[in-house]
Each structure stands twice: as structure tokens, then as C-alpha cells.
Amino acid sequence: MENKSIWKSGIRKRALKKLNENITTDILIIGGGISGLTTAYFLRKSKYKITLIDKDICGYGISANTTGKLTFVQDLIYSKLTKNFNEEIALKYLNSCKDAIKIVKTIISRNKIECNLENVCSYVFTNDINKIENFKKEEEFYNKNNIKYKVVNKLPNNLSIKYGLKVNYGSVFHPVKYLMGIRKMLLESKIDIYENTRAIKLTKKDDYYEVITENGTILAKKVIVCTHYPFFIIPGILPLKSSIEKSYVVSGITPINKKFVAISNENPVYSIRYHTDDDKTYIIYAGSSHYIANHFDAEKRYKELINDYKNYIGKDIKYYFLNHDVMTPDYLPYIGSVYKNDNSLLIATGFNKWGMTNGTIAGKILSDIVLDKDNKYIELFSLHRKITKDKVKNLIVYNYLNAKTYILTKIKKEYTFYHENIEIKTVEGKKIGIYTDKKNTKHMVYITCPHLKCNLIFNSIDKTWDCPCHGSRFDIDGNILFGPSVYDIKVNKDANY
Numbered sequence: 001m002e003n004k005s006i007w008k009s010g011i012r013k014r015a016l017k018k019l020n021e022n023i024t025t026d027i028l029i030i031g032g033g034i035s036g037l038t039t040a041y042f043l044r045k046s047k048y049k050i051t052l053i054d055k056d057i058c059g060y061g062i063s064a065n066t067t068g069k070l071t072f073v074q075d076l077i078y079s080k081l082t083k084n085f086n087e088e089i090a091l092k093y094l095n096s097c098k099d100a101i102k103i104v105k106t107i108i109s110r111n112k113i114e115c116n117l118e119n120v121c122s123y124v125f126t127n128d129i130n131k132i133e134n135f136k137k138e139e140e141f142y143n144k145n146n147i148k149y150k151v152v153n154k155l156p157n158n159l160s161i162k163y164g165l166k167v168n169y170g171s172v173f174h175p176v177k178y179l180m181g182i183r184k185m186l187l188e189s190k191i192d193i194y195e196n197t198r199a200i201k202l203t204k205k206d207d208y209y210e211v212i213t214e215n216g217t218i219l220a221k222k223v224i225v226c227t228h229y230p231f232f233i234i235p236g237i238l239p240l241k242s243s244i245e246k247s248y249v250v251s252g253i254t255p256i257n258k259k260f261v262a263i264s265n266e267n268p269v270y271s272i273r274y275h276t277d278d279d280k281t282y283i284i285y286a287g288s289s290h291y292i293a294n295h296f297d298a299e300k301r302y303k304e305l306i307n308d309y310k311n312y313i314g315k316d317i318k319y320y321f322l323n324h325d326v327m328t329p330d331y332l333p334y335i336g337s338v339y340k341n342d343n344s345l346l347i348a349t350g351f352n353k354w355g356m357t358n359g360t361i362a363g364k365i366l367s368d369i370v371l372d373k374d375n376k377y378i379e380l381f382s383l384h385r386k387i388t389k390d391k392v393k394n395l396i397v398y399n400y401l402n403a404k405t406y407i408l409t410k411i412k413k414e415y416t417f418y419h420e421n422i423e424i425k426t427v428e429g430k431k432i433g434i435y436t437d438k439k440n441t442k443h444m445v446y447i448t449c450p451h452l453k454c455n456l457i458f459n460s461i462d463k464t465w466d467c468p469c470h471g472s473r474f475d476i477d478g479n480i481l482f483g484p485s486v487y488d489i490k491v492n493k494d495a496n497y
């Protein structure tokens with residue numbers, strides 16, 4: 001059983017050049033996940049000088065820990081959007097998902113990217129009879145909009161369910177192979193890519209931006225931030241109107257690829273897909289999601305998922321890993337301009353765990369904005385869209401949880417989530433966490449998150465320090481793994497604490 005993403009297994013990780021000088025560019029894309037690489041793809045033939053930087057290797061961020069389902073059957077999203085906005089908005093979102101899937105398929109076929117793309121059926125289901133009423137509302141939307149579906153009480157792998165909808169539409173792929181394919185073809189274009197190059201600070205100057213990285217400064221006329229969670233605060237929008245959900249994924253070998261994807265309408269949500277590579281078929285089972293602010297039962301949730309998998313799906317787990325995504329209170333992502341009436345700084349985030357489609361359409365929208373082209377989805381995903389009823393309710397929940405977590409991390413001395421190998425000390429007013437590994441080596445870090453100063457929690461499964469407020473994650477030696485923090489939390493190794 002390996003604590004590693006299935007998608008990172010067997011892929012050779014070789015970094016491109018690192019930025020070691022000051023440069024200027026027309027358009028700077030920060031972040032080479034699905035949204036950043038797709039944006040670069042659509043800009044590759046433009047008249048502009050395009051530069052892309054990634055703090056790690058492109059394709060190795062959140063997109064490498066996904067389950068890689070490409071479908072518009074995203075829980076009961078259309079009835080939720082109809083209730084929260086109206087049917088027109090729900091239909092627009094549906095079309096954006098379909099367009100995104102077409103884009104992925106076109107990129108794959110035009111560039112001959114081998115990434116295990118397969119067509120499958122999509123299911124949404126429940127095991128709770130009280131939830132069937134919600135499914136009826138989704139069916140209403142499907143009926144009105146000519147989406148063909150069947151009502152079912154069993155999944156193709158014979159898991160019985162109380163109620164489900166089956167749609168003959170959807171695909172799965174290997175997300176890292178796909179992104180590596182785009183990266184390879186971008187290298188053959190005139191785009192400059194720098195890896196292991198972390199953006200630390202972004203400042204708006206007169207008519208350009210200054211982006212400071214570890215070893216060089218970039219001056220750019222426009223900046224597109226695709227770092228999953230932007231590393232700067234956007235007043236009134238981020239972090240205020242967002243939250244982070246953590247989910248766990250387990251995978252093992254199974255005899256037959258049943259060619260379907262399924263998502264439950266439960267709390268927590270569960271999802272299933274299959275993947276065949278090198279004559280081996282894997283089942284990928286994800287779930288046990290929770291707001292990161294509810295971190296106390298994270299370890300329990302991980303174990304629950306593993307037990308569920310062993311009881312209902314298979315005995316042998318080959319990979320287990322976790323991932324998190326940015327959630328928005330009205331279920332739509334934030335894609336577009338940070339400032340009203342000014343397209344010089346753009347972002348894409350808040351994919352609500354559907355970034356394979358939302359990140360792809362983000363690439364098209366952001367590139368169209370830069371190229372001054374019309375795009376029918378600009379308003380739908382605008383950061384400046386109007387507030388809705390559900391949004392207010394969810395906003396209160398997010399911000400209450402975040403504030404509570406922030407305060408708790410400050411006033412509590414010990415956490416249930418810390419395990420016996422963790423010591424917490426305060427040295428010269430700074431909190432230090434010390435993890436002792438199996439070889440008795442001590443690993444020390446500052447445990448205050450550099451982003452917005454929440455205290456970090458030790459994640460004993462992945463052996464990482466995680467921020468329970470905004471999702472930054474660090475390894476046991478303090479290196480930043482995931483933002484929004486742009487700083488490490490290393491303590492001087494020679495210090496004798």
C-alpha cells in the first residue's frame with residue numbers, strides 16, 4: 001500500500017529550466033495545472049510573448065491527485081443551480097461542461113496524447129430514500145433539456161443503491177499523462193516554461209506587473225494566476241467567499257473495467273471510476289470529504305474510507321492519497337478578471353471538485369479575455385457576479401468555521417490530531433512543531449502558516465503539516481507543497497530546541 005497518487009506512479013519526473021534571471025514578457029501564466037496549461041495551449045499561437053512558471057513540475061499539483069472523471073453528471077448540480085440562480089444559468093453551466101469535454105478530446109486527438117481516454121456512462125446515486133425527492137428535481141431539468149437518462153437501483157459493479165440516474169455520457173483519462181502531453185507540445189511552441197520557479201509576490205506597477213520569484217523578477221503586461229488557490233488576497237472575494245474541502249482516494253487492482261463513473265449524493269460524497277493501464281485495471285474510490293476546518297476527524301475519515309473499500313470493493317489497496325479543492329458558496333467557479341473593467345490580472349479557482357471540466361473551460365475563457373475575443377461564459381463565472389440566497393448561507397458557514405478554527409488553533413495547546421511523535425514548543429515567541437521519524441530523527445518546523453497565520457495541524461497519515469484554514473501544506477522539513485502560502489516554514493537545522 002503506497003501513500004502516493006496512482007497518476008504519479010510510473011511517470012518520469014524531469015524538471016525543465018528554472019528562472020535564474022530577470023525577464024520581461026507580455027503575458028505571464030503562474031501555475032501549470034489543468035487551468036494554466038490549457039490557457040497556455042490556447043495562447044500558444046498568439047502574437048504575444050507568453051511565459052509560464054510553476055513552483056514545481058507542471059501537472060504535479062492538485063491535478064495529479066484528482067480522480068480524472070470528465071462528465072457533466074456532477075452530483076445534483078443542475079437542480080441546485082436552478083434553485084440558487086435559475087434554469088438558464090444551470091443550462092449554461094451544463095453547456096460549459098460539454099464544451100470543456102470537447103476541448104479535452106480535441107486536444108488529445110490533435111496532439112496524439114496517449115492518456116488512456118475512454119468513454120464511460122455516468123451515474124449519480126443515493127442510498128438514502130429521503131433524498132429521492134432531490135433526484136426528481138434533477139430529472140425535471142434533464143427532461144426539459146433533452147438529457148436522456150435511466151432510473152436505476154444498482155451500479156454496474158453490482159453495488160446496490162436506493163436510487164440512481166444513469167446517463168450515457170462521460171469519459172475518464174489519465175490526468176498527468178494528459179497534462180504532460182500538453183506541456184510537451186507547448187515546449188515545441190514559442191512559449192517559455194520555467195519550473196521549480198515559485199511566484200512569491202505580485203505587485204501592480206503603472207501599466208505592468210512585477211512578479212518576484214525566488215531567483216528572478218518578471219515584468220509582465222498581463223498576469224494569469226492559475227495556482228489553484230491564488231497566493232494573494234482579493235478583498236471581498238478570496239478567502240472570504242471560498243472554503244476548502246479535503247477528500248481521500250484509495251485504489252486497488254480489480255479484474256474487470258466496468259466502464260462507468262459514479263458519484264453519490266451523500267454527505268460525505270463518494271465517487272468510483274475504473275482505469276486500465278499496462279493490462280492492469282484499477283478501481284479508484286474517493287470520498288470522506290470534509291471542510292478542512294473540520295480537521296479533527298480527518299484521520300477517522302481516511303480510515304473509514306479504507307474500511308469501506310475493503311468491505312465493499314476489494315481487499316488489497318495499492319495506492320492511497322488525499323487531495324483538496326476550493327469550493328464556492330454558489331457552486332460556480334471564479335474565472336476571470338480580478339478588477340472590474342480591467343483585464344490585466346486574471347484568475348481561475350473554485351472548481352468545486354470539478355476542475356477537469358472547469359479548469360479546461362477556464363483555459364478557454366482566460367485566453368479569450370486576453371485575446372479580446374467574445375466568450376459566452378465570461379459573465380457566468382465572473383468573480384463579480386451577484387450574491388444569491390444559498391451563497392449567503394454557505395458564506396456564513398465557511399466564515400464561521402474558519403474563524404472558529406483559527407481561534408482554536410491559537411488557544412488550544414494540544415490537538416487530538418497530533419500523535420505521539422509530535423512535540424510542540426514555543427521558542428522566542430514562535431511555535432515550533434517537532435516530528436520524530438522511525439529512525440529517531442527530529443524534523444522541526446514553524447507551525448504558524450505564513451499565509452494568514454493559522455496554526456498548522458500535523459497530518460499523521462501523509463506526514464505533512466496542513467493549514468486547517470486555507471489549505472497550505474508543508475512537508476516534515478518545512479518545504480511548501482501546496483499554496484496559498486508561498487513561503488516554507490523551515491527552522492534552522494542547527495538550532496538545538
Ligand SMILES: Cc1cc2nc3c(=O)[nH]c(=O)nc-3n(C[C@H](O)[C@H](O)[C@H](O)COP(=O)(O)OP(=O)(O)OC[C@H]3O[C@@H](n4cnc5c(N)ncnc54)[C@H](O)[C@@H]3O)c2cc1C
Nearest residue numbers: 031033034035055061062063066067068069199354355356
Ligand atoms: C479527491 C478529488 C477528486 C477530484 N476528482 C475530479 C474529477 O474526477 N473530475 C474533475 O473534473 N475534477 C476533479 N477534482 C477537481 C480537480 O482535481 C481540481 O479542481 C483541479 O485539478 C485544479 O486544477 P488547477 O489547475 O486549478 O490546480 P493545480 O493542478 O494544483 O495547478 C496549479 C499549479 O500551480 C502551481 N503553483 C502553485 N502556487 C504557485 C506559485 N506561488 N508559483 C508558481 N506556481 C505555483 C502548482 O505547482 C500547480 O502545478 C477532484 C478534486 C479532489 C479533491
